[in-house]
Amino acid sequence: MAECVKDSDAEGRISYGDYVVLKRGDIFKSVQIENKKKVIFEKQWFFLDNAVGQLYGAVFEIEAGGSLKLKAAKHSGDSLDSKEAGQDNRHIMDDGRSQKLSRDDIETLKEQGLKGQEIVQQLIDNSTTFKDKTEFAQEKYIKKKKKKYESNIKILKPSTRLLAMMYHGREPGKICHLRYDTLAQILTLGNIHAGSKILVFETCAGLVLGSVMERMGGYGSVIQMYPGGGPTRAGMESFGFPSHFHKTLHEFPLCKVNALLAGTLDLSEKDGDGNGRSESSQKTSGVSEKSSEPQSMEVSVDPQEEMRRAERERLREQRAQEKKLKMEEKRKKLASAAALLEGRNADGLVIASRFHPCPVLMGLLKFVAPSRPFIVYCQYREPLIECYTKLREQGGAISLRLTDSWLRHYQVLPNRTHPVLLMSGGGGYLLSGTTVAAKARNQHKAEEPVTKRLKLDKISSSCDSSA
């Protein structure tokens, strides 16, 4: 491949430390380029070192020994010579004996170092029925064999598109079976864009978080609400964002939401054990006391023993210091996230988790400004029906829509165009809406004529007074 990138050349080349996506056909895998690290992908082992310095989008072959070799420019020998072809399959007997090469024969060919293309040619030459197949059937046969025996791997820069397709194909359970077109809806309906402040609650391995961050481009802020011990970010790391993106990312534990809403969240400085400052000074004096004790107690002291004891003391103190720093770090992060949330003026809310969405939505909507979109994903429909009903009762949200999307791929070939045979059964459900200012009692009466509404208002107010 000739030098082809003049502008931002460095940006287009693979480097150590980069997060990349490996692609073989329709199979993807996310890996990080590390020195001499063995990678397994599609039942093959190899090292990625030879990819470093090459351009993204480059295609490689796996050589014996596991090293990658850059594949030469596309040869037009894709159309393997087949002068003979049949008209239809009326005389072709499918007895499983048309291929003369056995599995062992093929293994031998592989061991001899034959390239994928060459093996495919061997299979064609040793097939008794190939020349009788129609041209279409021959093309299909070649395509199928190529897929099996050629191992071309493309190395790509990560993107929402690639990672969403990867997760959906490989580990849908990790992302609550969120299909990539549904994720597309989430990002667009949520009006996710640079400069906004978005709240995210997800248990999709960090994929949704990463895709939100990609759309924000490092501008604005993202606050990840998390259940339990800590936020899951593996999927987000796979995007390989530049370090300044991480500055826009905050996290806040769900278990502190009520305290924050009530105004009772404790953000004051304290030492590791959650006690006041005074205790920590007591501790340090205690430590120094301990260290002085053995010196006075022992008569015959082994100098090596003494050294080891002093070393242990030093380590203990060091660890206590590190712990203090970590706690302070954590406190600062909590305070900065709380500061962003307190204003209750977030520009959007995205929920995609295995938790029941109704309480999550009701709890987190409080942090969103009026006239802003929110979007809730759920693998199942009924929990979203509950959310819809609750929001209708409570008010504060309009344009509520419960949707799911239908996705179909097509094979487009001359005289062979049709939808692909296997189709996705479902990609999950979405509830979307827009927040509005505070609670409106008369919301559901919006479409009735004015005079009728006034009458009803009279009735409802008299009802209220009696209640």
Added chain:
Amino acid sequence: MSFVEYSEIIQEGDVVIIFLGHESMMPVMVQSGAQTQTRYGVIRHSGDLIGQRFGSKVTCSKGGWVYVLHPTPELWTVNLPHRTQILYTTDIANITLMLELKPGSVVCESGTGSGSLSHSILRTIAPTGHLHTVEFHAQRAEKAIQEFKEHKVSHLVTVRNQDVCKDGFGITGIADAVFLDIPSPWEAITHAKSAIKRKGGRICSFSPCIEQVQRTCEALLDHGFEEICTLEVLLRVQDVRTVTLPLPDFGPEEDSSSSQVASDLSQDEVQNSGNTSVICRTATPPREMAGHTGYLTFATKPCD
């Protein structure tokens, strides 16, 4: 206000969306001293809008009320004045994802049409990206320029009035993505390819007819594009409803135990007095739905 940035308070010159009720909205350009008629009465811009917070409830002269919303490309899509058939949010969302658009992306689009997709692209690529959009109809191109100006996004977009099949996009080698929604996209593939950066990029073609798709895929293949993929996506809306289903009467119970019919039902129910019906909260599809908008064909231009 801007279509690419949120603000809190309504100002003169803003475009706002008035929400009148279920599936009923209208865009309004806020002007000091102006008035807008709605079925609930008059809205006075100076008194009712300017200085108010987006999302507020506004009471109209006849006593009814509306909500005033901050514009978004999605709200614009369902409220914009149609000069052509437009793309709707479902397709737009998938195009955005599959073309890998994000802040900083440089995008080429043709035809501009009514600007539905354009607004969405602008929102996604702001603040550092750029949209080069081509429209061969002079008046539509003019209207687009005017709208982009009113929506405060002119700095992010360049509109060119020319024929993309003959003259291309007006730029070469700088686009991350190209989008085509024209009658003969296969005629524009050469120009599309030269518009894309040398290090590669993505392309999308939207066509209602399968014959167009076939010719486009052939052209893409001939020009060396890879990962050619055609799909279609449809949105299914679910109407959430509470329905009351009557229960059958099998006659009086022979044994003394409680009503068999009611205990046959597994879901939790709220029953009317007399056990004659059951109330269910459910969602059903509407009678009709959009069955086809167009086929989306995507491909990747590899590095030169």
